[in-house]
Amino acid sequence: MAFWKSTRALLGRVRWFSLIILISTPALSLYGLRTTPLRVQTLLWVNVFAALTFTALSHVPGITAGYHRLWSHRSYKASRPLQYLLILMGASAVQGSVYWWARGHRSHHRYTDTPLDPYNAKRGLLYSHIGWMLVRPAVRPGHADVSDLRNNDIVQWQHRWYFAIIAVVGFGLPVAVAGLGWGDWAGGFYYAAMMRITLAHHVSGSVDFSDRDAHYLGETPFDDRKSAKDHFISALLTMGEGYHNFHHQFPMDYRNATKWYQYDPTKWFIAACAALGLASHLRTFPENEISKSELTMELKKFKKVQDDIRWPPGLEELPVVSWETFQRQAEERPLVIVSGFIHDVGEFVERHPGGEKLLLKKVGKDATAAFCGGVYDHSNAAHNLLAMMRVGILLGGVEHVKTVSPGETLRIVERMF
Structure with a gap:
């Protein structure tokens, strides 16, 4: 009796829409690979779409520059045209509405590594990478102020029409281009839609990959008291979101990396938008405080070395x-x-x-x-x-x-x- 009761409770926490998406997209991708030849035109379209995925006009900046740095952390201000662009491209990643996504992300930052953290890294890599999308936590995520999002008409428009929007930009657009362009409806569906979304969820790095998995891989150059880490490979896969230890220390900075050689195209995208007049009020944390945090961690490393050295008697x-x-x-x-x-x-x-x-x-x-x-x-x-x-x-x-x-x-x- 207790078993069935606990089973029903678990099934009641399953996010069924997310489960269907996360199972069906890779399954259909694999089926397409086995049954549908990849035409040259479709391959080119997939490459173009993939290039857009990793550069300016796609769901990755929609997530990184939009969902994450704009709406979750308010690290800059965006014009209405830019907001619409980011919110549509972010929706194509099929990771939920801005309102839902940003609320969870703010809670994550406020309660990092605690039971109130919806992506709690201490629950294991599988959970923090994708499990949180499949099962609602037993403990309600900690409170986060989302009054600004509640009063944003663009955010509320997307939240209200989210499923219709993802049907168009997440599935319909990539299929229509291949189908109307050269008659490859099946290739557009399997490769440009299903495979792209699968990669977006697991590899291409929306912030979901960086913000969860970056709590396991990398270094802690600013603070080692929390699990967030900096990792170059994660940065490559996530449009710069892999410098996660920096981000958790300075979340309202529009940058995720400050060094010229660090890969952060989302930062460059936001700066370019500012140069074009589409973005403004780019927030940065004082360099003195950033240097202070770096020095603190360097001194901590040296302290460990120092403690292993034999010193003269006092x-x-x-x-x-x-x-x-x-x-x-x-x-x-x-x-x-x-x-x-x-x-x-x-x-x-x-x-x-x-x-x-x-x-x-x-x-x-x-x-x-x-x-x-x-x-x-x-x-x-x-x-x-x-x-x-x-x-x-x-x-x-x-x-x-x-x-x-x-x-x-x-x-x-x-x-x-």
Whole structure:
């Protein structure tokens, strides 16, 4: 009884329209490959349509520049003609209306990696890639403010007529071009429509690929506390959306990548629209804050390296001894003073580059002047190595208070509040 009850509950959460689309499009694509020859004209049309898919006038900028950066994050303002273009091309990806899509995406950003995140990466790659489209989450996604979308007449027009729109731009247009152009209705259906939508869902990278799968692959140059990552391959497949760690840190920036060599054609598309007067108010995050986040992660990496290195004993670990005690102990072992610290150079005498005698002459004496340029201006490596030989602090010595080895000078310390 409990089994059937849980089964009925699960079936009640299935998104049946999405399930039909996600099963039928690849199945029909495979059937078309087996039964319908690919004509030259259709191949050219598919290539043109695919080129449009990865460049300006297709569903990819419709999703990346429209659904994602314009309506989900309000990273710029678009003119009405551009909004209509983006909303139609976005609909051709068959990923839901802007209103539905952006609401989920805002919730994802607000509640990343929690049960309230509708694409929660912690539920596994399969779920975050496509499972969320097939099954409604058991926990209602966290609240997101969509009042701006509710008041946008273009967004509401698409939401109201969504199924009719996708029938035209998602299925009808690619089939009609091939059918009316050279009589290949079947090829247009199987290749330009079904196969294109299949690729759009799984490869071409609408933000769905980037925003979910980019939580698994790549690096975290800005913040490693969340799962979002930067990955060049994802960026190639997703019109630049693969720089996801940056995006989660600076979501209202119209760019997903700031370096000139990083692949982000959606950014270039938006900038081109701005140059043509179709877009305005392009938002960017202060470069100082971006650099600060990058430096934070670099310091964190260096901190891990630093923690694996053995460092000289701290002041609190060393005994404080008088000059007389130092003199007496120096008769028993080779001790020298440099900058107020007492060093035992016994194991280093034979390896001293200047020779044993030069070093032994300073035993029982203050060698600060000689070590720091009076005889030879020693290198950073020499200062670091000498610091590892510390065994005490000279009572009344003042130099040691301000003198640390070069390695310690830049040592990263975690501040505890």
